[in-house]
Amino acid sequence: MKALTWHGKNDIRCESVPDPKIEHGRDAIIKVTACAICGSDLHLFDGIMPSMQAGDVLGHETMGEVVEVGRDNKKLKVGDRVVVPFTISCGECFFCQRGYYSGCERSNPNASMAAQLWGHSPAGLFGYSHLLGGFAGGQAEYLRVPYADVGPLQVPNGLSDEQVLFLSDIYPTGYMAAEFCNLKGGETVAIWGCGPVGQFAIKSALLLGAERVIAIDTVPERLELARASGAITLDFMTEDIYERIQELTKGRGADACIDAVGTEPSTASGLDAVVDRIKVATFMGTDRPHVLRQAIHCCRNFGTVSIVGVYGGLLDNLPLGSAINRGLTFRMAQTPVQHYLPLLLSRIEKGEIDPSFVITHRASLEQGPDLYQTFRAKQDGCIKVVMKP
Incomplete structure (x- = not known):
């Protein structure tokens, strides 16, 4: 599949990488229909976030269609349209049970690394360094979603991708x-x-x-x-x-x-x-x-x-x-996105807000590396980039 990958400071590439596969029973694979470049992605672009590795797939604002579901995932089915929170959360630990999903105790496999820097580890995040789990991100054609029976929100067909995509991060934040x-x-x-x-x-x-x-x-x-x-x-x-x-x-x-x-x-x-x-x-x-x-x-x-x-x-x-x-x-806080999803989806459905108002640029994945540069330089009136693989 095609994906945007990190290769060092100011070096983002669109290249072929292996397709994701189901690794655990609660996983799901989604075919990405829309993804975005976030302002926090620029910290990776600028090389200031430690523990990035060449070839890491970027992106944590993602939505799409479920194309495969793990054997233990009873919530999702193939064909569901979902938006994926940037925080990866198990739904069962001390923090998830209290609604503090971004503090999940189980989702970061590199928790000891994060604890050395911060004292304790937060949740794992998509596409945001090995310090936070080394998970492949969603600026790609497909995305593996761990704990997919907790994170992804099924969205109504009456709402466009652009109206709900930002439920993944920036609207809840x-x-x-x-x-x-x-x-x-x-x-x-x-x-x-x-x-x-x-x-x-x-x-x-x-x-x-x-x-x-x-x-x-x-x-x-x-x-x-x-x-x-x-x-x-x-x-x-x-x-x-x-x-x-x-x-x-x-x-x-x-x-x-x-x-x-x-x-x-x-x-x-x-x-x-x-x-x-x-x-x-x-x-x-x-x-x-x-x-x-x-x-x-x-x-x-x-x-x-x-x-x-x-x-x-x-x-x-x-x-x-x-x-x-x-x-x-x-x-x-890092936003416990799952906590806010039902309320904010309701606000969108009621017409209280249309989150697509921030979009200034629409593009393909192939145009992504150039648009990282445009977004960083604040050129061409660029406020928000949405890509459609």
Whole structure:
């Protein structure tokens, strides 16, 4: 089959790889009908995620049609149309039973490797390094889905692939980011990053009762899309974000701040951002937390900082004194996608949201390597790429 594979920094290829096979009784094989490039895939593209190996198949936003089912899988049947969560979860362990699917204790075969870095291992993920299981991803013609009686969601034929594909990751992630803010109605929420996850966080915060959303980015197309969703937009390259949020909130600060950027802001203003870049370039640091520092300072006393941007290692110079002395609450997670699927599918069916609004580019797998470059460079108005094998 054809698949997008990793061969090093800035080296993504479309090439032939072996077809996946059933390996365990609860597996399923799906024929991929739609997949996407995620912002977190760019961390792999940029070579900053450890334990990638040449030839690894990428991708964790995937849906398709079931073509084979393991003998122990009683949930799915051949012909079912499903969207696949990026988190691989057994459904039976301590965390899965409590709805914390992204903390699954059983799905990462390389859990000891992850524990050396993080203390404990999260769930295995599709197409996202051997640290997180070494599972082949879904930017391919076919995908093996472990624990397929727990993860995949059967979707109605009345909804298009483009309406449901993002249930695999970015819609639940953006929704979770807003849910973490514990909105009661009438709040001001500031969101750093107007990429796809940030766009879903904007929509979700307004759906959950925020009175105002302040969206922060510098890419014109992203800011325009944020405004179309009802956000006030700030360009961090031309405005002092702290001062503007102080002005907009009459000196109080935002009720909640969402970091939808994470470790690798492509551009950032301020001396601390320059220092972050130098430390990473000279192997004196692993992450660049400029956005998180700013979110902490911009949050009101006893407000909430919601973190859904990906961080991988150790963060320098976080203003923890500010957070402690002002009573901030931090909420963060890899999204337990399965927990959110029924609710968010219902919102799509009711017409409350059409997730396809973020798509700017549609392509084949063969065009994927070039579109990784386009997406990374934010060229051609690229916000979200969907590929159809």
